Amino acid sequence: METQDNQNEQMPNLPERDELTTEQQIRRRTIKAFALFGAASLVPFGVWKWIQQQPKVNGLPKTFRTVLGGNEAIASLFLSHNHLAPTFPPEDAAKKVRVNGSDGMKGDFDPATWSLKVEQTASGEANRRFTLLLEDIKALPKVEQVIEFKCVEGWSQIQHWGGARFADFVAKYGVGTRSGHPAQSAGDWYQYVGLETPNGGYYVGLDIESALHPQTLLAYEMNGQPLTGPHGAPLRLLIPVKYGVKNLKRIGRIFFTDQRPRDFWHERGYDYFVGL
Ligand SMILES: Nc1nc2c(c(=O)[nH]1)N[C@H]1C(S)=C(S)[C@@H](COP(=O)(O)O)O[C@H]1N2
Numbered sequence: 001m002e003t004q005d006n007q008n009e010q011m012p013n014l015p016e017r018d019e020l021t022t023e024q025q026i027r028r029r030t031i032k033a034f035a036l037f038g039a040a041s042l043v044p045f046g047v048w049k050w051i052q053q054q055p056k057v058n059g060l061p062k063t064f065r066t067v068l069g070g071n072e073a074i075a076s077l078f079l080s081h082n083h084l085a086p087t088f089p090p091e092d093a094a095k096k097v098r099v100n101g102s103d104g105m106k107g108d109f110d111p112a113t114w115s116l117k118v119e120q121t122a123s124g125e126a127n128r129r130f131t132l133l134l135e136d137i138k139a140l141p142k143v144e145q146v147i148e149f150k151c152v153e154g155w156s157q158i159q160h161w162g163g164a165r166f167a168d169f170v171a172k173y174g175v176g177t178r179s180g181h182p183a184q185s186a187g188d189w190y191q192y193v194g195l196e197t198p199n200g201g202y203y204v205g206l207d208i209e210s211a212l213h214p215q216t217l218l219a220y221e222m223n224g225q226p227l228t229g230p231h232g233a234p235l236r237l238l239i240p241v242k243y244g245v246k247n248l249k250r251i252g253r254i255f256f257t258d259q260r261p262r263d264f265w266h267e268r269g270y271d272y273f274v275g276l
């Protein structure tokens, strides 16, 4: 009837693509640009700044050059939004942080005499070996990160961490690559990183890509305070793209290798990679 006719008449005519007015085209493009901008803004600002701060080669940040150099496995992690753990405002962080697990942390331990042992092993033989102090790690750019920490036992908590990027530690001390220089090709990287407590009682193995992820930290602060003993003082690993088991507390030794390092919870039946 009449009403139906009216309704049909009110339906706007949708122009064909090439019939769009200039104004309509601009609007479409702007919407597209906003969609792209929105995706880019999912990369936390600190991570974006870090990528931008990489030394430039041929006008491109080194991280991007690495992609072009074919090192996709590693570079895709830096560039892929999907692989970044969500971050939260600091006020969301738990004030009372849960403590879980103390393997490798029993017995006497004096943080005052602690040092970090770093090693590179080509085929079982260490070709480089040195020790660092906490002040060496603190001298690296400090990053604060509020992430959701997840334990395989089924709990999670928003936590506020501070420390240095593992990737910055690697770059500064020329470890992780065979050449001792920034990687020019994927094959230059050692494939794995192993970490263990000073007494060797807890140990974790990581693929190098995960270790170099921009959210992987050598952490020495929680909620703006020095790390407490039970949370792994003086230095622990924070790797928010992995479950808690990989977040080794009280690091004593870090080593780079091509042989997959043993892993405490993998030996007890968990998946080696336990990624989120
Ligand atoms: N040295 C050491 N690190 C460890 C563990 C452990 O038993 N010993 N447990 C892991 C597990 S299962 C979890 S969930 C987290 C818990 O960290 P938190 O005690 O700081 O909450 O530490 C991880 N790192």
Ligand SMILES: [Mo]
Pocket (backbone or CB within 6 Å): 100, 101, 150, 151, 152, 153, 244, 245
């Ligand atoms: Mo855990």
